[in-house]
Amino acid sequence: QLQLEESGPGLVKPSETLALSCNVSGDSISSGSSSWGWVRQPPGKGLEWIGSIFSTETAYYNPSLKSRVIISVDTSKNSLSLRLKSVTATDTAVYYCARHLVAAAAPILVDHWGQGTLVTVSS
């Protein structure tokens, strides 16, 4: 049974870097049959795709966040990470780890979600 478990600080100060990890069990990141990434949801608002990465380390990002985001994978730990720099209050959100279905070497949709972790940006 696939499980995605997010972890990281629940509180980050403005201008600092948000860093989250996602531990994957029940599937292998290195299998290459899926891509892995992150989706966020500000409180009371809709879903926003952040980005996705393949085991080859090829990554794709939301153009609106691209300049601040890095997603990386650690195949030895079967995990992925998110780093979002220079955060502001507008980055406050529930961050979901997400497995993506892939077609033609592109992430197409999210077929499995973690439970999400709330990150608040505040001094």
Add this chain to the structure above:
Amino acid sequence: SYVLTQPPSLSVAAGQTASITCAGDNIESYSVHWYLQRPGQAPVLVIHYDSDRPSGIPERFSGSNSGNTATLTISKVEAGDEADYYCQVWEGGSDHSIVFGTGTRVAVL
């Protein structure tokens, strides 16, 4: 980037049919996927590739896509269908972006 617009809310009586729309420019040229999100929970995929149901999703959920509008239809609505619903497409291009709709809150009366 591509914009997907959904009505903010929809109310439907139990046992009736709910139709949730997702508007986008020439959306029929995209494959549309739908998610439901119950309060306090992660989203769940209910329709992929316009009209296909993932394993475990009831036949009451169906989808269509034509022109500038994609539609998720829930027949014989139940209290447990009360949730937020989001459409989504893969925009493609060099960024291979995934785009979500604005979301629709469905209330069951």
